[in-house]
Amino acid sequence: MARAKCASGKAFIMFVAWRELRFARGRFLLIGAVVALITLLVGFLSGLTGGLAAQNISSVLQLPGDRLVLQQSEDSDASFATSSLDDDTLQAWEQADGVESVTPVGIAQSRAAASGTDDRIGVALYGLPQDASGIGSNPLFDLTPTHDGEVGLSSGAAEDLGVAVGDTISITGNDFTVTMVGEDLWYSHTPVIVMTPDAWSEASTRVGGTGEATVLAITGDADWEAIGPGTGTVAETPLSSLTALEAFQSEIGSLGLMIVMLFGISALVVGAFFTVWTMQRAGDIAVLKALGATTGSLVRDSLGQALIVLTAGISVGLAAVAGLGSLAGQALPFVVSPLTTLAPAVVMAVLGLAGAAFALRSVTKADPLTALGSNR
Amino acid sequence: MIELQNITLTFPDGDNRITAVDHITLRGGNGTVTGITGPSGSGKSSILAVAATLIRPDSGGVLIGNDSDTIDAAQLSKSDATALRRERIGIVFQQSNLLPALTAREQLQVMARLGGGTKRTRKAKIDARVEELLDAVGLTEHAGKRPHQLSGGQRQRIAIARGLVHEPEVLLVDEPTSALDQERGAEIMQLIARLTRERGTATLLVTHDLVHRDVLDDLVTVIDGRITAPDAAVPAHTH
Numbered sequence: 001m002a003r004a005k006c007a008s009g010k011a012f013i014m015f016v017a018w019r020e021l022r023f024a025r026g027r028f029l030l031i032g033a034v035v036a037l038i039t040l041l042v043g044f045l046s047g048l049t050g051g052l053a054a055q056n057i058s059s060v061l062q063l064p065g066d067r068l069v070l071q072q073s074e075d076s077d078a079s080f081a082t083s084s085l086d087d088d089t090l091q092a093w094e095q096a097d098g099v100e101s102v103t104p105v106g107i108a109q110s111r112a113a114a115s116g117t118d119d120r121i122g123v124a125l126y127g128l129p130q131d132a133s134g135i136g137s138n139p140l141f142d143l144t145p146t147h148d149g150e151v152g153l154s155s156g157a158a159e160d161l162g163v164a165v166g167d168t169i170s171i172t173g174n175d176f177t178v179t180m181v182g183e184d185l186w187y188s189h190t191p192v193i194v195m196t197p198d199a200w201s202e203a204s205t206r207v208g209g210t211g212e213a214t215v216l217a218i219t220g221d222a223d224w225e226a227i228g229p230g231t232g233t234v235a236e237t238p239l240s241s242l243t244a245l246e247a248f249q250s251e252i253g254s255l256g257l258m259i260v261m262l263f264g265i266s267a268l269v270v271g272a273f274f275t276v277w278t279m280q281r282a283g284d285i286a287v288l289k290a291l292g293a294t295t296g297s298l299v300r301d302s303l304g305q306a307l308i309v310l311t312a313g314i315s316v317g318l319a320a321v322a323g324l325g326s327l328a329g330q331a332l333p334f335v336v337s338p339l340t341t342l343a344p345a346v347v348m349a350v351l352g353l354a355g356a357a358f359a360l361r362s363v364t365k366a367d368p369l370t371a372l373g374s375n376r
Numbered sequence: 377m378i379e380l381q382n383i384t385l386t387f388p389d390g391d392n393r394i395t396a397v398d399h400i401t402l403r404g405g406n407g408t409v410t411g412i413t414g415p416s417g418s419g420k421s422s423i424l425a426v427a428a429t430l431i432r433p434d435s436g437g438v439l440i441g442n443d444s445d446t447i448d449a450a451q452l453s454k455s456d457a458t459a460l461r462r463e464r465i466g467i468v469f470q471q472s473n474l475l476p477a478l479t480a481r482e483q484l485q486v487m488a489r490l491g492g493g494t495k496r497t498r499k500a501k502i503d504a505r506v507e508e509l510l511d512a513v514g515l516t517e518h519a520g521k522r523p524h525q526l527s528g529g530q531r532q533r534i535a536i537a538r539g540l541v542h543e544p545e546v547l548l549v550d551e552p553t554s555a556l557d558q559e560r561g562a563e564i565m566q567l568i569a570r571l572t573r574e575r576g577t578a579t580l581l582v583t584h585d586l587v588h589r590d591v592l593d594d595l596v597t598v599i600d601g602r603i604t605a606p607d608a609a610v611p612a613h614t615h
């Protein structure tokens with residue numbers, strides 16, 4: 001009707017939907033609680049995944065450069081644990097076209113104890129050059145000591161060893177003075193200790209390594225694919241190199257699968273709930289249509305209702321994740337960050353809405369004719 | 377005023393079609409209640425459905441409005457028909473068809489909130505009329521109750537108030553007394569007749585119970601989708 005063309009909309013939205021929420025609050029509380037619980041589960045798994053991942057890779061993510069070069073072993077994929085790059089390989093990369101800088105990095109796992117004690121803990125030893133070029137402030141490289149008899153500790157290592165700056169620790173029989181304690185950095189679930197290249201080389205041979213660099217952090221824009229095979233190496237982006245960390249893929253993969261399945265379950269549960277709920281009030285929807293409600297406003301109301309339920313449920317779930325997460329953080333590797341809380345929450349909301357949208361068919365299809373007569 | 381002109385409506389029935397309404401012409405004047413009666417299955421509800429634009433007839437016109445300004449509701453698009461129902465037609469169903477989550481007062485307020493870009497002034501006008509109509513149907517005291525807390529008669533009265541709160545030109549009522557006892561039924565019929573006259577609404581009312589015929593200004597009998605003979609015996613009301 002021409003006389004109804006003036007738009008104002010907003011003020012009328014959700015009049016019925018809000019009242020239905022209050023009227024059927026038992027049912028909505030139930031589904032809200034389910035959403036909250038799934039959010040809690042997803043948040044927990046995400047936090048745990050994030051925590052485990054950080055314990056595994058946080059130091060590797062600090063390696064600077066456009067590519068990380070690892071030894072390409074003959075029969076298996078490249079691996080941080082077995083990679084060993086000799087001087088020829090280093091030089092080959094240094095001289096390759098397009099390569100700007102090459103930083104050789106040694107990584108080995110060993111054990112350490114505060115001097116005078118026997119409490120050994122597993123640690124990751126990094127051998128880093130003093131003058132790594134082109135690196136600004138970097139939590140890993142900032143730990144690099146100036147002398148061979150010195151080490152820089154990540155906070156996790158300092159804590160586990162119970163030492164502070166000025167104390168000495170023993171690694172593979174040698175004593176080192178702690179000159180620095182920095183950020184929390186981990187490699188393959190062991191806290192990081194940084195030493196000079198020479199000290200590292202010696203330690204490496206003592207634990208059965210070659211004493212040669214494990215990985216080259218390279219900046220520049222070279223023909224990565226071409227140079228690699230000629231030198232028996234493979235150049236990976238920092239992110240894809242993570243698969244060369246043992247257990248990373250399997251850990252993250254299985255937890256990730258659980259999270260994905262929970263997402264699917266929540267979409268299904270929310271979808272099923274709103275499908276049943278919408279079918280229950282199909283008669284009311286037909287009446288509203290007969291009275292002159294537009295399908296658009298009914299759809300908006302339905303989605304709005306779902307959004308309210310989801311928002312409430314997810315918020316409660318998130319609050320629980322934040323609360324319990326900080327508790328769990330004391331006992332487990334657990335990360336509470338936007339990536340492990342807000343991102344899954346947004347995915348939950350989007351999938352929940354998609355589930356609710358599934359129920360909209362009964363709204364759009366409802367025939368106002370059925371409101372008339374006695375066939376309700 | 378509402379005028380059905382030569383309306384025919386068929387429904388699919390297997391390979392054939394059954395004719396629910398067969399060339400019906402019917403006029404409901406302003407301020408009058410026109411009764412439609414007939415046996416079950418004769419097509420009474422179908423006539424109302426066509427008048428309400430809930431279904432489009434196979435042929436014929438549904439004129440709504442007054443002399444200079446009439447429209448043929450049978451020709452409207454779906455969304456225009458929805459807007460027409462929202463603004464110019466009131467419907468009272470056989471069951472009260474109230475929304476379980478809303479209080480009696482909210483059942484009326486919802487008429488101002490059906491979407492479709494309703495004008496703000498119109499909304500304010502409807503809201504202002506809510507109390508008046510609750511009073512007119514005698515339910516001001518029960519305005520805060522939900523349908524399950526109201527009796528059948530009270531529910532039907534709320535439904536009537538809802539049908540009128542937006543000041544429709546046409547009120548369509550389908551068997552409003554079928555769920556009520558005789559006394560309650562008579563009250564409802566009188567209420568409809570009174571409000572129709574007070575508000576100048578053109579009311580079409582389906583009933584198969586002729587106990588209440590005295591409140592009708594006019595009565596047609598439908599058999600097999602056709603109007604038999606206009607009931608001349610209904611005494612004309614003076615008003």
Ligand SMILES: Nc1ncnc2c1ncn2[C@@H]1O[C@H](COP(=O)(O)OP(=O)(O)OP(=O)(O)O)[C@@H](O)[C@H]1O
Nearest residue numbers: 373387388396415416417418419420421422423584
């Ligand atoms: N949606 C529909 N689909 C198919 N046939 C229908 C439909 N609605 C009504 N009919 C048929 O149209 C005819 C008229 O039905 P209608 O409901 O108009 O009768 P009625 O006079 O209102 O009956 P009652 O007094 O029992 O309410 C009947 O034969 C019925 O079966």
Ligand SMILES: [Mg+2]
Nearest residue numbers: 373374420421
């Ligand atoms: Mg009927």
